[in-house]
Amino acid sequence: xxxxxxxxxxxxxxxxxxxxxxxxxxxxxxxxxxxxxxxxxxxxxxxxxxxxxxxxxxxxxxxxxxxxxxxxxxxxxxxxxxxxxxxxxxxxxxxxxxxxxxxxxxxxxxxxxxxxxxxxxxxxxxxxxxxxxxxxxxxxxxxxxxxxxxxxxxxxxxxxxxxxxxxxxxxxxxxxxxxxxxxxxxxxxxxxxxxxxxxxxxxxxxxxxxxxxxxxxxxxxxxxxxxxxxxxxxxxxxxxxxxxxxxxxxxxxxxxxxxxxxxxxxxxxxxxxxx
Numbered sequence: 453x454x455x456x457x458x459x460x461x462x463x464x465x466x467x468x469x470x471x472x473x474x475x476x477x478x479x480x481x482x483x484x485x486x487x488x489x490x491x492x493x494x495x496x497x498x499x500x501x502x503x504x505x506x507x508x509x510x511x512x513x514x515x516x517x518x519x520x521x522x523x524x525x526x527x528x529x530x531x532x533x534x535x536x537x538x539x540x541x542x543x544x545x546x547x548x549x550x551x552x553x554x555x556x557x558x559x560x561x562x563x564x565x566x567x568x569x570x571x572x573x574x575x576x577x578x579x580x581x582x583x584x585x586x587x588x589x590x591x592x593x594x595x596x597x598x599x600x601x602x603x604x605x606x607x608x609x610x611x612x613x614x615x616x617x618x619x620x621x622x623x624x625x626x627x628x629x630x631x632x633x634x635x636x637x638x639x640x641x642x643x644x645x646x647x648x649x650x651x652x653x654x655x656x657x658x659x660x661x662x663x664x665x666x667x668x669x670x671x672x673x674x675x676x677x678x679x680x681x682x683x684x685x686x687x688x689x690x691x692x693x694x695x696x697x698x699x700x701x702x703x704x705x706x707x708x709x710x711x712x713x714x715x716x717x718x719x720x721x722x723x724x725x726x727x
Contacts, residue, residue, distance in 0.1 A: 455572065458647055462570035462578075463523045463548035465651075469568075469658045470521040470550050474506055476662060477519070480669055481511045487519075492712040500526040505715035509722060513669060515557045518718030522711065523548040532708045537642055538575030546572040549580070550658070551702065553719040554665065559685035561672045562586035562593070562634070563692060565719070566661040567702060568654045578654050579641035581616065582661050583624050584668075585634030587688040588681065593671075594635045597664060601638055604660045608653045616640045626695055633695050689724035696720065 474487060485508060493502035503522030508514055525546040528536055533543040549569025556563065568580030584597055598617070605612035616638035624633040638657075643650050696703055696719050706716035 453647060455576070458570070458576065458651075459546060459548070459572065462651065462654075465655060465658075466523075466548055466550040466568065466570075467521050470504070470506070470519050473550075473552055473662060474519050476666060477508060477514065477517055480513050480666070480673075481508070485511045490712075490714065492715065494524045494526065494711065500524060503712065503715060505712065505718055507718055511557065513557060513673065514554060516555045516722045518551075518553050518715075520551045520715045520718055521549075522706075522715070524711065529708065536573060537571075537577065538573035542574050544573070547705075551719075552661070555689065555721040556669070558672060558675065558677055559587050559681040560590075560675050560677050561669055563689070563721075564661075564665050564668070566658070566665075568657055570654075575644065576647075577642045577644040578650050579643065580654060580657060581620055581637060581639035582657065582664070583620055583634055583637035583639070585688065585692060587685040589635070593668060596667070597635065597637070600660060600664055604656050605638065608649070608656070612640075612653075613638065624695065626691060626699070628698070629691065629694070631691070633691060683725070686723060686725035687727065689721040690726045693720055693724050 487506040487508045489504060489506045491502065491504045494500040501524040503520065503524065505518060505520040507516065507518045509516045527543040528539050528545055530543070533539040536545070539545060547569060549567060551567035552565065554564045563585040564582070565585070566582040568578065570576070570578050586593070602613040605616065617636060620637050620639035621632065623639045624636065626633060703716055703719070
């Protein structure tokens with residue numbers, strides 16, 4: 453399949469998924485509130501793509517949720533290209549993706565994160581995943597979350613879940629705290645075995661995330677919580693901030709490739725605390 457067709461297929465899917473997820477979010481808010489939408493360009497002087505991020509704050513369900521789409525291209529900076537698969541000798545790249553971060557008003561509902569992307573240098577690959585960060589552990593919720601992901605993964609390859617769960621556990625780990633960010637999920641990168649099969653898997657990851665966040669939120673939407681629950685959530689959010697600023701590869705990639713600052717940092721919660 454022609455590379456340009458692959459780029460069109462993936463970027464069109466990511467944009468469609470952004471729209472679909474935003475519709476779900478607005479439905480959860482009973483359409484009482486709207487997203488603030490910002491379009492941006494990577495370079496104002498020449499065509500190097502851009503994107504659109506949508507942020508909703510102060511909802512009845514979501515304290516803050518961001519849904520970001522991007523399609524950017526150009527050249528990696530000299531000091532950065534050596535760290536990118538396939539860009540060591542040729543710094544040109546193309547990348548598109550969608551990312552979602554949800555911070556909930558009800559502290560009994562976990563923060564949720566998802567992203568998928570397709571990157572082209574002299575090599576092409578998919579990456580992404582999803583994970584959940586509760587401030588209060590719910591073992592039934594944890595079981596549901598992992599069973600749902602495993603079922604989806606098993607439909608593609610029986611080895612995916614174990615491999616990508618382990619990758620997620622190792623990736624979303626705060627080494628300086630010696631603790632996991634949340635209850636895990638799946639994480640994958642450099643996925644380039646077969647475009648059609650890999651793209652089908654990536655689409656399934658996105659649809660499964662939609663199913664999961666709708667189910668988790670609706671089950672706990674009206675559960676009563678206390679001020680103490682909220683305080684615990686604020687401290688857990690502090691850990692979330694630490695990970696995203698210190699370790700997250702997506703944050704570093706966006707900042708080092710001229711991405712939109714507000715869109716990249718949309719993952720940060722509106723309020724957090726440290727002891």
